[in-house]
Amino acid sequence: MAFVLYDLETSGLNKRFDQILQFAAVRTDADLNETHRFETRSRLLPHVVPSPQALLVTGHTLAEANSPFRQSHYSMVCEIVNVLASWCPATFLGYNSIRFDEEFLRQAFYQCLHPIFLTNRNGNARADVLNLMRAATTLHPSVMHAGLERDGRPTHRLGAMAAANGVPSRALHDAAADVDAMLGLCRLVRAGAPDLWSTFLRFSAKPAVVDFVRDEDAFAYFDYFGRPQVMHFLTRVGVNPNDGNSHYCLDLASDIDALRKLDDGELSQRLTQEPRPIRRLKVNASPLLYPLWDIEPDRFVDLTEDELTRRASSVRGDPEFMAALTRAAASIEPIYPPSEHVEQQIYGGSFISDADSALSRQFHSLPWQDRLDFAQRFQDDRLRRLARRLIFFESPHVLEEPERRLIVNDIAARRRGEGRYTAPPWTTVPQALSELDAMIGEQSEALKIEFRSL
Amino acid sequence: MNELDEARAQASALVKRLGLKVPPVPVDRLAKVLGVRIEYTPFDDELSGMAFIRDGKPVIGVNSNHHPNRQRFTIAHELAHVVLHRAKLEATVLIDKGRNFIPRDSISAEGIDPLEKQANAFASELLMPERLVQQIMAESSRDIQDDDYLIGIANRFRVSLAALQIRLARL
Numbered sequence: 224m225a226f227v228l229y230d231l232e233t234s235g236l237n238k239r240f241d242q243i244l245q246f247a248a249v250r251t252d253a254d255l256n257e258t259h260r261f262e263t264r265s266r267l268l269p270h271v272v273p274s275p276q277a278l279l280v281t282g283h284t285l286a287e288a289n290s291p292f293r294q295s296h297y298s299m300v301c302e303i304v305n306v307l308a309s310w311c312p313a314t315f316l317g318y319n320s321i322r323f324d325e326e327f328l329r330q331a332f333y334q335c336l337h338p339i340f341l342t343n344r345n346g347n348a349r350a351d352v353l354n355l356m357r358a359a360t361t362l363h364p365s366v367m368h369a370g371l372e373r374d375g376r377p378t379h380r381l382g383a384m385a386a387a388n389g390v391p392s393r394a395l396h397d398a399a400a401d402v403d404a405m406l407g408l409c410r411l412v413r414a415g416a417p418d419l420w421s422t423f424l425r426f427s428a429k430p431a432v433v434d435f436v437r438d439e440d441a442f443a444y445f446d447y448f449g450r451p452q453v454m455h456f457l458t459r460v461g462v463n464p465n466d467g468n469s470h471y472c473l474d475l476a477s478d479i480d481a482l483r484k485l486d487d488g489e490l491s492q493r494l495t496q497e498p499r500p501i502r503r504l505k506v507n508a509s510p511l512l513y514p515l516w517d518i519e520p521d522r523f524v525d526l527t528e529d530e531l532t533r534r535a536s537s538v539r540g541d542p543e544f545m546a547a548l549t550r551a552a553a554s555i556e557p558i559y560p561p562s563e564h565v566e567q568q569i570y571g572g573s574f575i576s577d578a579d580s581a582l583s584r585q586f587h588s589l590p591w592q593d594r595l596d597f598a599q600r601f602q603d604d605r606l607r608r609l610a611r612r613l614i615f616f617e618s619p620h621v622l623e624e625p626e627r628r629l630i631v632n633d634i635a636a637r638r639r640g641e642g643r644y645t646a647p648p649w650t651t652v653p654q655a656l657s658e659l660d661a662m663i664g665e666q667s668e669a670l671k672i673e674f675r676s677l
Numbered sequence: 678m679n680e681l682d683e684a685r686a687q688a689s690a691l692v693k694r695l696g697l698k699v700p701p702v703p704v705d706r707l708a709k710v711l712g713v714r715i716e717y718t719p720f721d722d723e724l725s726g727m728a729f730i731r732d733g734k735p736v737i738g739v740n741s742n743h744h745p746n747r748q749r750f751t752i753a754h755e756l757a758h759v760v761l762h763r764a765k766l767e768a769t770v771l772i773d774k775g776r777n778f779i780p781r782d783s784i785s786a787e788g789i790d791p792l793e794k795q796a797n798a799f800a801s802e803l804l805m806p807e808r809l810v811q812q813i814m815a816e817s818s819r820d821i822q823d824d825d826y827l828i829g830i831a832n833r834f835r836v837s838l839a840a841l842q843i844r845l846a847r848l
Contacts, residue, residue, distance in 0.1 A: 224719035314719045424741040425717035434745035516706050
């Protein structure tokens, strides 16, 4: 089966309101030999004001990002969907992709009426190479070296990692070059640390993770953020009632007897204090997990395998305690109010129904003049709104003049943060200018001139 | 004792070594005890796994995209090749550079090849040891035609319902 390594460059860091400007992917066979390559770009959406910092990082000018010679965002997204679908089934790999790239990809699919879970449904799997690199530099330092910042601090930034490990990198923050660098790093781990590569792939699909955490009484979880102790020894106690992918695991280094004595309120309070006894394990986020028997003894630090197994058994043999921990963990979950912005409703409502998914597929094949009436057939209000927006972006003359004028005015207000958009969650022109004022350098001066003309 | 019985006996002896009191049988841990490396890789779908020798040491490749229960059967099946057919594994390295492994795929699953039949018998005994199956079945008087009951038992052994039904038919 194939791997698909991908990367993207964006108009900013806001995964709900910024957009993809460049997308690149390489398909390989199971041995990481390249078989296909794809790259595409798009121009800015009318309502998106890019972050000047993002343009500086990627080396884009505003004129390039707005170039009429570039295809539209919708056209680019349809192209990406078609290519990736033709490469499936595959294991999708990105660098910091679980938190960033894939969220951008899903958001783009959502806003263009395509199925959002392309990378982890229908026989596909996904994993994050940044996580792999963190584990490799920690667990196999002779195979993979951490990169270095200019001040000498270690870093896992892709460019620095490539440089530190002799992987050629043509250009920083160019999607195609970053994919090549990522591929080079993966090949090094596969060759030098095959056990880690195997573990990385073993847990790239959700069923394997769920099965493992359900059936292993105690297991190790590689968590880079827990340094200096990178292995945390956990036992699963329950599942978030509002998110089946979020499993609650008790850290077996906790004072379990003390936790047992707390009532519900005290337990909730205790779970907010460091060191936090409960860790959330996202079973669909490709965590790196190990059975205790497969770990070098020195990784156990203060506890032995036998003691960890004994603690786990005592917890798993106490359903009331597990239920109390689950209730307490659920009680401190943050609650996000529903957003008025359709961009932030990607996970906010129910899943898109099969009927609406079928309509979405038809939508893409219709002439634009037929899509306006067709859009009214969507049951899901989000899809109706997004469809009308796409029609305006791609074929505005389909809309009546008064509606078109309303949308144009609305976009202008969005861009300038005026009217009902005085405190918007997206970048506005005044915010961009303020960001530029804080920068120094020739490039930022050039950008200032461009942004002032907006 | 015929060759299939011999395969089952070898599997049974391995389970005894583990000293298990309850299922599931930890096949991946057993592989490590036997000095076999397990490597998860996203093979094409029809390929469940393979056994081969690398640098003189046995390796089992497992399809990382398959369901965990299927992966367990693959590991058990490939362990059979390591335990029972080591000579053939060694020979494939020497004879055929392009295909120096024993695959578990749609052809091997047909159960025609005697080696594959032995490996399946070994895997079935390894994952569902007769002693543990009898022990679990004795805990209840429910009908073995009851699918829900059987699914519960299959889950305890971490095997598919079909694998359990085949096993029960032999007991």
